[in-house]
Amino acid sequence: MSTRVAVVTGAAGGIGSSIVARLLADGYAVLGTDLRIDDPGRERLRTWSGDLADAGSAAEIVDSAVSAFGGISVLVNCAGVLRDARIERMTPEDFASVVRLNLTAAIRLTGAALPHLRRCGSGRVVSIASRAVLGSFGSSNYATAKGGLLGMTRSLALAEGPRGITANTIAPGFIETPMTRHLADRTAETIPVRRAGVPEDVARAVSFLAAPEAGYLTGQNLMICGGRSLQP
Amino acid sequence: MSAATTLTAATRTVVVGRPRDGLTGFEDDADERQRLLVIVGAAVDDAGAEPDWSSVATRTDEVLAEIHTVLREFVAAEGALLADQRIVVLADESAVLGDPDRPGESIVACAVVALVRTLAMELRRRGSCVNLVLGDTIHRPGAPDAPNEDLLTTVDALLSCSRDMTGQEIHLSAASHLGRIRP
Numbered sequence: 001m002s003t004r005v006a007v008v009t010g011a012a013g014g015i016g017s018s019i020v021a022r023l024l025a026d027g028y029a030v031l032g033t034d035l036r037i038d039d040p041g042r043e044r045l046r047t048w049s050g051d052l053a054d055a056g057s058a059a060e061i062v063d064s065a066v067s068a069f070g071g072i073s074v075l076v077n078c079a080g081v082l083r084d085a086r087i088e089r090m091t092p093e094d095f096a097s098v099v100r101l102n103l104t105a106a107i108r109l110t111g112a113a114l115p116h117l118r119r120c121g122s123g124r125v126v127s128i129a130s131r132a133v134l135g136s137f138g139s140s141n142y143a144t145a146k147g148g149l150l151g152m153t154r155s156l157a158l159a160e161g162p163r164g165i166t167a168n169t170i171a172p173g174f175i176e177t178p179m180t181r182h183l184a185d186r187t188a189e190t191i192p193v194r195r196a197g198v199p200e201d202v203a204r205a206v207s208f209l210a211a212p213e214a215g216y217l218t219g220q221n222l223m224i225c226g227g228r229s230l231q232p
Numbered sequence: 233m234s235a236a237t238t239l240t241a242a243t244r245t246v247v248v249g250r251p252r253d254g255l256t257g258f259e260d261d262a263d264e265r266q267r268l269l270v271i272v273g274a275a276v277d278d279a280g281a282e283p284d285w286s287s288v289a290t291r292t293d294e295v296l297a298e299i300h301t302v303l304r305e306f307v308a309a310e311g312a313l314l315a316d317q318r319i320v321v322l323a324d325e326s327a328v329l330g331d332p333d334r335p336g337e338s339i340v341a342c343a344v345v346a347l348v349r350t351l352a353m354e355l356r357r358r359g360s361c362v363n364l365v366l367g368d369t370i371h372r373p374g375a376p377d378a379p380n381e382d383l384l385t386t387v388d389a390l391l392s393c394s395r396d397m398t399g400q401e402i403h404l405s406a407a408s409h410l411g412r413i414r415p
Contacts, residue, residue, distance in 0.1 A: 055286065086354050087300075088308035095300050096293070103296075104289040107339065111285020133342075133415070135349030135399065144296055147346025150415045151338035154330025219330065221415075 003044070004120075005029045005069040006210065007061060007113065009052055009106070010079035012037040014177025015128065018199030019076055019206050020045070026207055028074065031065040052079050053100040058112040065116075072116040074210045077106035077127040077149070084138045095141040102145035107152060114160070122212040123165040127153055128202065131173045131225050146171070150221055157219030166218035168209050172202050173225025192227030239388050243267040246302045248295060249275030249340075252371040254380065255322075265314060267391045268306045270299060272323040272344060274370045276336025288336040295340055303351060307360070317360040320390045321348050322383070325366035325405050329412050337370060342415045345401060352399030361398035363390045366405070380404065 006023045010016035011032025020032045029044040037047045046068045048061050065072050080102045083094040110125055117123025130136070132143040133150055149169055156167035176184040176196040184196040201224050208214060209222075223229045238259060244267065245260040251273030258269060275295040278288050299321075307314060327334060327341035345364060352362040367383045368375065383404050390397065403409045 055290075058286075087304050087351060090300075090304065092297065092301065096297055099293060099296055103339070103343070104293045107289040107292065108286055111283070111288070114285070132350070133346045135346065135353045137350070137353045140300065140347055140350045140354070143346040143350040144300065144343045147415065148292065148296070148339040148343035150346075151328070151330070151340070151342030152335060154342070154415070155332055155335035155338040158330050158332035159335070220413075 003027065003029050003069070004073040004212070005031070005065060005071055006074035006076060007031045007033070007065050007072055007109075008076040008078055009033045009109065011047070013078070014179065015172070015175060015199045015202050016078040018203040019078060022200070022203035022207050023074070023210065029069045031061070031068060033061055034079070052105040052109070053097070055108065057105070058108040061109060062112045062116065071120060072113050073120040073122065074124040074126070075110060075113045075117065076206055076210070077109065077125070079105065080128065082139065082142055084142070086138050087140050090141060098141035099145045099148075102142065103148040106149060110152065110156070117165050118160070118163045121164045122215060123160070123163070124210045124214070125153070125156060125165065125167040126206050126209045127167075127169045129169040129171045129221060131171050131223060131229055133171060133221070134229060153221070154219050161218060164215065166209070166215060168218060169221045170202060170205050170209070171221055171223045171225070173197060173223070173228045175199060175202060190228070191225070192231065195226065197224060197226060239269075239391060241267055241392060243269050243391055244306065245269045245271070247271045247273065248298055248302070249273035250371075251369050255369055265309050266317050268317065268319045269387060269391065270302055270319070270321045272299065272321065272340065272369060274337060275340045276334070278336035279334050283335055288339070292336055292339050296343055299344065300347070303347075307351075307355060315358040315360060317355070317358075318391045318393065319351070319360070319362045320365060320387050321362070322365045322367065322369055322387060324369040325403055325409065326368070326372075327370065328366055328415060329409060345415050348401070349399055356395070356398055359395045361390070361393055361395060363393070363398060364401045365390065366401060366403045
């Protein structure tokens with residue numbers, strides 16, 4: 001495996017597709033996964049369509065990446081979903097569905113990818129968390145799941161550091177995507193840098209953390225929020 | 233605290249997972265609607281040379297759902313959102329700072345941090361307070377299971393605190409957490 005290989009979940013979404021594009025531009029071979037994602041038939045890009053929350057999907061995804069490209073050097077846990085409600089109105093199903101996709105699917109996939117990340121010698125796990133880890137009104141399910149990603153990242157960083165693997169999280173603030181575009185102008189006024197984030201802001205950080213040269217940076221949570229996390 | 237531990241006021245006490253021996257004696261008033269203590273012990277049981285990540289995921293899923301259900305049912309008992317409640321969650325300090333040998337416990341502990349912050353935001357308009365105390369809640373071989381009077385004192389104080397004391401994380405670690413990044 002001479003080319004570095006990245007697996008990116010949530011690859012059809014606004015942030016995920018930007019990460020895929022950035023890693024392709026960086027020279028990676030990429031397996032992008034999503035519930036529904038087209039296969040563009042490009043040489044260094046493969047796709048896997050299916051429900052990441054299914055317990056068996058982790059092994060399938062890892063097998064797909066290894067059979068297509070010969071290994072895995074970078075895992076980007078980007079798949080996510082929101083089901084907002086205040087706690088008294090949040091159904092157990094809404095809590096469970098968000099935790100299963102945002103957190104436990106990432107745990108399973110990370111565990112399944114670990115043997116290959118170790119073999120690579122400079123494996124990277126980058127998980128997309130959220131500013132919600134600081135607390136997020138109406139999103140107790142989402143905040144819980146993203147907080148859990150921080151715990152996984154810290155433990156991985158400590159356990160896998162001797163094997164050359166780094167683990168980090170990125171916590172985006174407001175990012176303008178097709179799903180959030182209607183809120184962008186109003187939200188931008190409340191952000192210190194006076195603009196909404198764009199998916200490329202996150203993708204650039206993933207590119208940095210995924211690089212073999214970033215081997216001294218591990219166990220960290222990088223806030224990409226235009227300074228919003230400094231405000232009351 | 234191996235014997236029944238008395239808090240100043242009647243408290244609903246719920247234990248999730250297996251706390252260390254010294255933390256099993258809190259009295260539980262099942263009918264209490266104003267004060268809740270949630271003790272998160274060893275919830276995933278993933279200590280070992282190589283975690284079974286699939287089991288960690290499954291157990292994490294179950295434990296977080298259990299914690300969320302306890303909190304939801306307490307703040308919305310009988311369908312009404314109650315006011316002026318005091319909720320304290322007690323979780324493991326070593327796990328929250330990252331434990332290479334027990335990733336599942338770290339996942340749960342860090343998830344609880346974000347959950348407590350969120351509930352503090354959601355409930356503050358009702359005058360309710362939600363706080364997190366981080367201490368030794370998980371038995372670790374070789375570590376003493378000595379009673380921790382500071383822990384009892386802190387929990388007790390937070391269960392009777394003013395409305396301004398909410399969304400806090402208190403590390404009972406004799407400063408061993410200093411120099412490490414908190415989640």
